[in-house]
Amino acid sequence: MTRYELAVVGAGPGGIAAATAASAAGxxxxxxxxxxxxxxxxxRASADGPVGRRATQRSAALAGLADAKVDIINxxxxxxxxxxxxxxxxELAFDTPTGSEAITANTVILATGxxxxxxxxxxxxxxxxxxxxxxQTLLKGSRVLPGKRVLLSGTGPLQLAAAAELTQAGAEVxxxxxxxxxxWRAVRHLGALQGQGSRIAEGWDxxxxxxxxxxxxxxxxxxxxxxxxxxxEEAVICPVDAAGRPNDHAAxxxxxxxxxxxxxxxxxxxLARLAGCAEEFRPELGGYxxxxxxxxxxxxxxxxxxxxxxxxxxxxLAEVEGAIAGTAVAERLGKLSQxxxxxxxxxxxxxxxxxxxxxxxxxxxxxxxxGLYTLADDDTVICRCEGVTLGDIRRVVRDGALxxxxxxxxxxxxxxxxxxxxxxxxxxxxxxxxTAGRADDSAALQAAGRFTARAPQHPISVADLAxxx
Amino acid sequence: xxPSARRFDALVVGGGYIGCSVASALAVAGLTTAxxxxxxxxxxxxxxxxxxxxxxxxxxxxxxxxVNAARRRFDGLEEELGRSVGYRRVGNLLLIETERQWALxxxxxxxxxxxxxxxxxxxxGRLAELEPLLDRRSLxxxxxxxxxxxxxxxxxxxxxxQRGRRHGLALFPxxxxxxxxxxxxxxxxxxxxxxxxxxxxxxxxxxAWTPALGRALGCTWGSRHVHGQALVTESFSRRQSxxxxxxxxxxxxxxxxxxxxxxxxxAGASAVFAVSQTADGHFLLGEAGVITDDLGSGATLRGQAxxxxxxxxxxxxxAGLRILRGWAAPVAFTDDGLPLLGPxxxxxxxxxxxxxxSTVVITPWVGDLVAEWVSTGRTSMDLTxxxxxxxxxxx
Numbered sequence: 001m002t003r004y005e006l007a008v009v010g011a012g013p014g015g016i017a018a019a020t021a022a023s024a025a026g027x028x029x030x031x032x033x034x035x036x037x038x039x040x041x042x043x044r045a046s047a048d049g050p051v052g053r054r055a056t057q058r059s060a061a062l063a064g065l066a067d068a069k070v071d072i073i074n075x076x077x078x079x080x081x082x083x084x085x086x087x088x089x090x091e092l093a094f095d096t097p098t099g100s101e102a103i104t105a106n107t108v109i110l111a112t113g114x115x116x117x118x119x120x121x122x123x124x125x126x127x128x129x130x131x132x133x134x135x136q137t138l139l140k141g142s143r144v145l146p147g148k149r150v151l152l153s154g155t156g157p158l159q160l161a162a163a164a165e166l167t168q169a170g171a172e173v174x175x176x177x178x179x180x181x182x183x184w185r186a187v188r189h190l191g192a193l194q195g196q197g198s199r200i201a202e203g204w205d206x207x208x209x210x211x212x213x214x215x216x217x218x219x220x221x222x223x224x225x226x227x228x229x230x231x232x233e234e235a236v237i238c239p240v241d242a243a244g245r246p247n248d249h250a251a252x253x254x255x256x257x258x259x260x261x262x263x264x265x266x267x268x269x270x271l272a273r274l275a276g277c278a279e280e281f282r283p284e285l286g287g288y289x290x291x292x293x294x295x296x297x298x299x300x301x302x303x304x305x306x307x308x309x310x311x312x313x314x315x316x317l318a319e320v321e322g323a324i325a326g327t328a329v330a331e332r333l334g335k336l337s338q339x340x341x342x343x344x345x346x347x348x349x350x351x352x353x354x355x356x357x358x359x360x361x362x363x364x365x366x367x368x369x370x371g372l373y374t375l376a377d378d379d380t381v382i383c384r385c386e387g388v389t390l391g392d393i394r395r396v397v398r399d400g401a402l403x404x405x406x407x408x409x410x411x412x413x414x415x416x417x418x419x420x421x422x423x424x425x426x427x428x429x430x431x432x433x434x435t436a437g438r439a440d441d442s443a444a445l446q447a448a449g450r451f452t453a454r455a456p457q458h459p460i461s462v463a464d465l466a467x468x469x
Numbered sequence: 470x471x472p473s474a475r476r477f478d479a480l481v482v483g484g485g486y487i488g489c490s491v492a493s494a495l496a497v498a499g500l501t502t503a504x505x506x507x508x509x510x511x512x513x514x515x516x517x518x519x520x521x522x523x524x525x526x527x528x529x530x531x532x533x534x535x536v537n538a539a540r541r542r543f544d545g546l547e548e549e550l551g552r553s554v555g556y557r558r559v560g561n562l563l564l565i566e567t568e569r570q571w572a573l574x575x576x577x578x579x580x581x582x583x584x585x586x587x588x589x590x591x592x593x594g595r596l597a598e599l600e601p602l603l604d605r606r607s608l609x610x611x612x613x614x615x616x617x618x619x620x621x622x623x624x625x626x627x628x629x630x631q632r633g634r635r636h637g638l639a640l641f642p643x644x645x646x647x648x649x650x651x652x653x654x655x656x657x658x659x660x661x662x663x664x665x666x667x668x669x670x671x672x673x674x675x676x677a678w679t680p681a682l683g684r685a686l687g688c689t690w691g692s693r694h695v696h697g698q699a700l701v702t703e704s705f706s707r708r709q710s711x712x713x714x715x716x717x718x719x720x721x722x723x724x725x726x727x728x729x730x731x732x733x734x735x736a737g738a739s740a741v742f743a744v745s746q747t748a749d750g751h752f753l754l755g756e757a758g759v760i761t762d763d764l765g766s767g768a769t770l771r772g773q774a775x776x777x778x779x780x781x782x783x784x785x786x787x788a789g790l791r792i793l794r795g796w797a798a799p800v801a802f803t804d805d806g807l808p809l810l811g812p813x814x815x816x817x818x819x820x821x822x823x824x825x826x827s828t829v830v831i832t833p834w835v836g837d838l839v840a841e842w843v844s845t846g847r848t849s850m851d852l853t854x855x856x857x858x859x860x861x862x863x864x
């Protein structure tokens with residue numbers, strides 16, 4: 001097995017910054033990424049190259065990475081992290097188009113990014129219902145339009161970005177529904193906008209695009225059902241109150257062929273959990289994220305986590321956290337003096353504080369209300385991999401299964417391809433509704449626990465595993 | 470005993486198969502009962518088990534009357550528990566690759582048959598019909614047991630817990646027992662990482678965690694454990710035509726018995742073939758085992774890879790199936806192959822039930838046994854050979 005001093009998992013803004021900082025300081029670094037080219041979801045290049053502001057940022061980040069002489073393996077989906085039996089660090093196993101491989105590294109930085117938070121509603125598994133992240137991948141990665149008449153429903157600014165991109169690509173966006181109702185509590189977060197000029201400008205571009213295309217943005221509304229024989233034909237929408245409770249007396253029906261849902265992001269923290277990193281409960285996520293110290297190190301020695309994979313905050317925060325983690329690794333391995341490392345940390349401190357403030361603002365304003373978790377009915381599928389419905393889950397919860405792992409054992413929810421990444425928080429929410437009356441009851445959610453992470457984190461064939469020496 | 474201790478008639482420590490069954494039986498018998506585990510309930514190594522109802526690996530000198538009585542308990546069990554536990558009858562093939570294994574298994578078959586347990590030696594030629602998926606090239610034949618079965622582990626434990634709760638059973642997950650409360654020559658409670666508990670009887674059903682409690686008490690409780698690893702695949706029937714991907718039996722290697730005789734259990738990560746299929750088509754692939762002090766559930770890369778290689782030697786046609794996840798668990802055993810089952814001498818009120826060969830088959834029966842012991846002070850089956858005292862050392 002090839003040995004490195006540092007393995008970075010994920011080549012989005014955080015992973016690129018981490019690998020660049022460490023490697024530039026002389027740390028023998030490998031960067032493993034699941035995509036054909038570095039950049040992650042944020043810098044994902046379209047077929048004819050990226051355009052605009054992000055293109056400049058992307059070029060700079062990739063140039064830095066190239067200068068730092070990092071070993072990069074693209075198309076490498078990391079499925080396992082194991083303590084090195086020799087005691088010197090960690091083994092990482094990853095799948096590639098030609099089979100599985102493994103490397104060892106003294107230290108690891110997990111920059112695994114995020115995935116879309118899902119909220120189930122009747123019909124959400126119909127073809128034609130997509131997440132905002134999936135739509136961006138389609139548009140930017142392969143310039144494929146998901147449909148002709150599109151409804152967007154969810155919460156947060158990523159929706160506006162997806163709607164603007166869909167409009168520009170030629171789709172008819174019927175409406176953008178924002179479930180959050182802004183109240184005066186938003187005012188205390190105004191300070192978080194300080195120093196966010198480029199973000200505000202980017203947001204303004206989206207709004208202008210939507211305005212000129214006369215796309216209605218309806219605040220305080222949400223999709224509550226998708227209907228269609230074999231694919232989406234119409235969407236049922238209605239106003240929701242501040243707690244996300246639908247008022248279905250005021251429901252309307254829209255003829256659409258595509259519904260894009262985006263209820264924010266959740267950290268993709270499976271590898272951290274698999275490595276045994278301690279996690280903390282985060283109410284705004286309705287779930288868990290790895291604990292870290294000021295230098296991004298988790299509770300497991302030598303394992304660091306940076307960016308959205310540890311805490312949702314966006315690309316700029318990921319970049320700073322990645323740089324701090326990469327610098328911390330370089331210092332630990334003796335490639336940087338304490339003083340030099342301290343200078344780097346001090347340099348990043350203001351941006352770190354600013355971006356965390358902004359992340360907290362987004363969390364406070366755009367966390368989906370608990371009422372939205374009551375949209376599903378007993379026939380609605382909750383675990384898509386194994387086809388387990390709300391009714392199946394309710395039955396075992398009412399029979400006494402009060403933790404997500406008990407529900408998993410009895411229903412197979414969470415036992416499929418995605419290992420419960422999508423349904424863990426949903427099942428915890430269902431248990432919380434049954435035991436405490438609301439899906440966001442923190443004590444009930446914590447009592448429901450979390451799934452145990454297992455290797456392989458992504459399915460691999462028996463043959464590929466057998467070929468690993 | 471602290472005055473704040475929670476009071477019960479009986480405490481059961483360990484929320485795996487045995488603990489769930491015993492706690493349920495005691496609650497049904499009318500005792501106020503608490504079931505404790507250091508982690509979740511259901512918990513422990515039972516969460517990692519295939520759910521096989523096995524008789525083939527029974528210890529021959531003392532255990533056959535117990536195993537025979539125990540396997541009959543599965544007839545009518547689902548009616549008794551009031552819900553499905555996923556019970557189904559499945560055969561078992563122990564695959565034989567060497568003359569030495571053939572001789573060992575042939576000798577076992579005679580003893581098993583004499584005890585009334587269905588077992589026969591089958592030549593390699595018959596395996597095509599008994600198990601079409603098998604690659605028979607390296608095989609001399611198999612030892613065939615027709616009279617085995619399978620439950621769904623979680624449904625099985627949940628059924629006991631549900632029945633227990635209907636009779637007032639209280640569950641205390643995340644309460645690790647750190648000490649026994651002993652007054653004079655009697656156990657009268659336990660101290661845990663959470664609350665303290667008092668009771669007239671304490672049943673230890675702690676599997677591989679048994680010796681750790683012994684150490685906490687300043688004693689040596691001499692069972693050890695294998696850190697075993699297994700994997701599960703996607704359902705075959707989802708990818709292929711259902712008839713192609715069906716196993717008709719549990720499959721394992723006679724090397725399990727062979728390596729026991731070789732006495733080389735410490736030799737790094739090695740795997741012995743053990744494959745079952747769940748009722749819904751998933752293959753359970755195992756198992757890699759090392760004897761360590763590790764009580765965790767984390768797999769190792771090398772262990773997972775050797776399992777996959779060993780499985781493909783016998784089942785090459787599942788090479789393209791995707792593995793969904795793997796896991797590990799500590800499985801208790803004793804050097805003499807006998808369980809730790811019975812009252813602990815010199816400590817009134819303490820009963821131990823751990824380190825069984827195959828735990829599922831024994832689970833319903835142990836519940837009956839402990840309920841009998843608690844209510845009458847004796848057991849109708851002679852447990853002398855299983856007495857925990859044989860492995861208990863003090864100081």
